[in-house]
Amino acid sequence: MENLTILVVDDDPVIRRLLEQRLAKQSYVVSVAENGQQAEAALREQPFDVVLTDLMMPGGIGGIEVLEITKNLYPDTQVVLITAHSSIDSAVEAMKKGATDYLEKPINFDELFLRLDKIANVKTILRSAKDIEQAMTVTESAASETIQNLEMTVAKKQQLIDAVEDLLTDDTLPEDERIARAITILCENGN
Amino acid sequence: MLKIQTGELKVIAQYIHSVSGIYLDHSKSYLFETRLSSIAEKLGCASYQELYNKARSDGSKTIERQIVDAISTNETLFFRDKAPFELLQHKMLPEIIDARTPAAPNLKTPVKIWSAAASTGQELYSIAIIIKELVRDLPRYQFTLLGTDISDAALAQASYGKYNRFEIERGLDQRSLQRYFTLFGDSWKIKDEIRSMVSFRKYNLMQPFTGLGKFDIIFCRNVAIYFTLEDRKVLFNKIADSLADDGFLVIGSTESLTGVCPRFVPKRHLRTIFYQKS
Known part of the structure; x- marks a missing residue:
């Protein structure tokens, strides 16, 4: 200390x-x-x-x-x-x-030293609390970036799946046409 | 510290879930002990089973309230994570104000914002401060800023608007501190001009939402993480019902609605995500 x-x-x-x-x-x-x-x-x-x-x-x-x-x-x-x-x-x-x-x-010097010991202890605790808080902030911001990127990626994939589903169940188009278009959409939007 | 027995974990966990919606993992017995032992000891209980029995037979629900206060996490900061507040200032508020401004110039623009897990009030006061700074002609608007929480103790502090140095220093800059708070001994108290913009109410998110109406912007950050997936689905479905069709939802920065509520679509603004109804 x-x-x-x-x-x-x-x-x-x-x-x-x-x-x-x-x-x-x-x-x-x-x-x-x-x-x-x-x-x-x-x-x-x-x-x-x-x-x-x-x-x-x-x-x-x-x-x-x-x-x-x-x-x-x-x-x-x-x-x-x-x-x-x-x-x-x-x-x-x-x-x-x-x-x-x-x-x-x-x-009374014994009393004074006791108080100072307490102050030193509190100071140590406060510092470690600050360290933990900083570590938490770093972890949290890294985690949130990852999670938010995943959230957007999943939402995009979901949109793609919905579009393909709509296409495949579209009665106004012949079946082979639906499949062909679905494949095109998937190819265009896949990674 | 009073030790919790394996057999008691399930009973206590179920009880906490039923009164608060909060799900505590059975494997984390220290969570139960650190939060409940002082209540049990104060009531002279020799076991957690006894605490449970006392809480159940207490018609005044005082013990239940104490348990909810102890279990709910009240960690919160002013402007915790700057991003949602920048989003509020630069995107959500301007868009909602544009959409809600009536054609007749003598009518007020109504805007309703809900802080669904208000805790000790920092989030809602941060929102109020942003509105105060952004909106020039406040009397032309009718802002409803509602904060709800399940903990009486947290709400009491929120209502009073008084924070100690540690609670206030983190997140709040000196300028806002001086402008919107008054020094009260060793603590800071929110000024009336901000306090009067908000209201707080006790609310259990697990109960059906009644009497709240529809909101334009909902903040529901870092509370659903304490719920089971099933409860989260129910909660966000109810939130979707309580949100205007063009309204905004903000959740915690490490939370996700994937697999939770298909009625919401994530959208990105700068480095933040918000949700709107699909």
């Missing part, structure tokens, strides 16, 4: 460094941003699997805005919010806006 790429957004340098070190130790590919503006710049440069952002940050761009920017740019990116206990209500609000999860401060 590929390692998740994670963007950590936190204005607190201690927490930022702690997260960066602990996550890197678990072999995640980590980038950091000090504030919302930096996060937006990083996101515009490249997509991340996960954005781990503080909910309350100084300046114009808080955690909710980071969430919105992320979801706007990459709907598949999972956003996990870090929040103080006092702002759990806003975290729940953020979940309604598409955040995957939230973690309370102080961060």
